[in-house]
Amino acid sequence: TPVVPEKTPVNDTKHLTDAEKQEVTDKVNDANKGNFPDGTKVSVGDDGTVTVTYPDGSTDTIPGDQVVTG
Template identity: 65%
Template sequence: MTDGEKNDVKDEIGKENPDLPKGTEVEVDDKGNATITYPDGSKDTIPGSDLVRQSKDADKITPKVPDTKVPVADPSHLTDSEKDQVKTNVTDANKDNFPDGSQVTVGDDGTATVTYPDGSKDTIPGSDLVRQSKDADKITPKVPDTKVPVADPSHLTD
């Protein structure tokens, strides 16, 4: 174990045991075993198997949230095509982030679940991926075939 990992174990023990007497020492060995030495010299040991586990893909990867939310008719009940768009957006945003073999599934509320090759998972809430559609999302105004003549078009901008 690295010193950082050992410190993480010490921190977790401290969080779970806030009432340890002042002056209590916690030492973690290379196998993750923790020895707690109390101020009076007595000791407790917590085996590493209770404190550490092999890291998984989900521990090492933080999925990136796409820059653009998918406009949907009903954020609680996405259509299959809306789910497909969410999946595409998540996959595209993470093309250099997810290991080969990662799978993205999208729930009815737009929540995306990423399942990595080792079976671990990450979840991105639907509220980060979809939004209620607006009229402008549904309507594309048609441009008339004929332009309207104006006296001074120099002040118009494209």
């Protein structure tokens, strides 16, 4: 289970900019340093929902309201 980082302030919690998505991605990666196996991918949706895809194809999801705040 991924560690949920502190919330990232964004302008619109339903439509994150690319820069905001990158900030959330970086925070998730930093919070999970040493936790994720090599090859793990983190993607962030328009509403802040984080999908963590592991090398074996399994995934974890963090709801957007846990990682972004308006």
